[in-house]
Amino acid sequence: MMKTKVAVLFGGRSVEHEVSIISGLQAYAALDREKYEPVVLYIGKDGGFYTGEGLDAIEFYRGLPASLKNAVRVLPVPSEKGVELVRYPMKKFGNNVVAEFETALPVVHGTNVEDGTLMGFLEMLGVPYASCDVMSSALGMDKYMMKAVLKAAGIPVLEAVEIDAKTFAADSDAVMDRLENEVGYPMIVKPVNLGSSVGISKAGDRRKLRASLDLAFDFSSLILVEKAIEPLREINCAVLGDREEAIASACEEPFGNDEILSFGDKYLSGGKGGKAGKSGGAKTGGAKSAGMSSLKRRCPAEIPDEMTAAVQRMAVDTFKALGCMGVSRIDFLMKADTGELWVNEINTIPGSLAFYLWEETGLSFSKLLDRMIQLSFKRQRTREALTYTYDTNILAGVSLGTPGGKA
16 A cells, blocks of 8 residues: 655744644654655754654754754655655755655644744645644634634634734833723733743733733734633643534643643643643553643543533534634633633644544544544645636736836
8 A cells, every 4th residue: 555645844933843843753653654654844943944864853853953964954846746855955966856745744833834824835835734724824823813703703702902012112001001991900911923821921910910011022013911710720622623524522621720821831841730741641642741741631621511512512613613624722711610611722733733632532643643634635625626727818918018118
């Protein structure tokens, strides 16, 4: 049986670069070698594409940027079979095609990649890819626009105020006065277009509010401020599929001690009260536990069955309303004393691809990736049936003249 060649893409010019490396290597290790021939396609912080031997081991990335001298820089080029990875700069003699692939598995996080930028590039290459498309990726990354779409679809989200850096710099006191009047303490301040809890903090007074605003503006020129829910429980649920058909995973509750989990909680310390490298009950299915899979959590979440069903329904509704495909994780905020529920955000490419949530349902990491790849081919078949050219003779009667002259 011919194996399908799959490019596993990770890295990128993003503050979540290292998290993406972990997630990407986990996915690379979990792909079924009986069906797929994986190719590592690492996106460096310089925006270049790299492949070659040794890039499938975490040790390579511990030596960055010096270890890049042992990698092969390539340019993806469309071909009849899919995409060829051509050596850059090219050698004068010999074959410059280093590898090729038929579909792509993007395992990227954050701006410049997960926000639709990479998906647009893959669209230009004309290759199938196992993730959300450009529009749904962009909506998932922009928390303010996501709220607008979900609100229009009748899905509950918290009201939020969007602030830009120029307005804050011009009159910070006026901005804080407005937030105190319109939102009130305690507040959650977050960059509008980042994930992994980067730049997010909670403000309980004016001094902390200024510090939180300064922090968020370090990462984005647009930030979002919303009312903090107290007492808070966070519930997460992943969804697999497309607009036509989608299913929900088990639900989880990360341990946060009534606080929003920080980047360090999620990726550096294993969660509040947890230890790095412990899965908190999540099985690893042969892939080493790291990234979001190492966060201390209850999985399945200890919530009533009717609440689990409500979260799963809302997760699928959110996934479809945003036009998602592949696997995404939807994070919810729940008021602990009333059970009131809001969608907090969607992770269109979640850390570790949320494999630990699917293993709770009996779906292995390998099978999860297999379904994602099959969905990529399904979408490609649909798009190939569309018309992208229209025969006209518009150019026949057009004369633009000579440079500097009249048309």
